[in-house]
Amino acid sequence: MAVISAGSAFSMPAGAMRVIGQANPPIGHYEFCKTYTSECTASYKDRGPMTLTEEKWRTLLDVNYTVNSSITPMTDQEIYGVEERWAYPRTVGDCEDFVLLKRKMLMTKGFSPSDLLITVVLQPNGEGHAVLTVRTDRGDFVLDNMRNKVMVWTDTEYTFLKRQASDNPARWVKLQDGRAMAVGAVSK
Secondary structure, eight states: OOOOOTTOSSOOOTTOOEEEEEEOOOHHHHHHHHHOGGGGSOOSOOOSSBOOOHHHHHHHHHHHHHHHHHSEEOOHHHHHSSSOOOOOOSSEEOHHHHHHHHHHHHHHTTOOGGGEEEEEEEOTTSOEEEEEEEEETTEEEEEETTEEEEEEGGGSSOEEEEEEETTEEEEEEEEEOTTSOOOOOOOO
């Protein structure tokens, strides 16, 4: 199996997101990292996207469903009385809280943190949202609190903006959503 990295001469797996540069972390993630410093330390090596086996696929489906069905969606304003706070949910949480719990559960089941990336997207209505991207040799899959189905990112209705870097959980990268049609300019 070939190891694929950002600077590699190998092409990315079909369905992989394209990283196009550095990005600032969301303020909620920055604050989360101040509280949970061990969660934001690069203590692992990125060995490229994981090999997606049938067992790993079942685990992704199970964790997505378990978290989605055990946490009640509520905004940070409703829970904490503040606009934005990233935390591990117990019974209630907003989108990034679902993501944090799914990521943590998958890591305890042996998934590499380099393949479990918190991702910021835009919904069709223009609102921001967070999902968990899982990098695999079969493409990048999305675990979302708004659906129990695990989908390849290109099958979602979201516009992908940025996510954690695969080699450092405290660093963020910009994404190019290659599904959007490029607008060309004509020079005279």
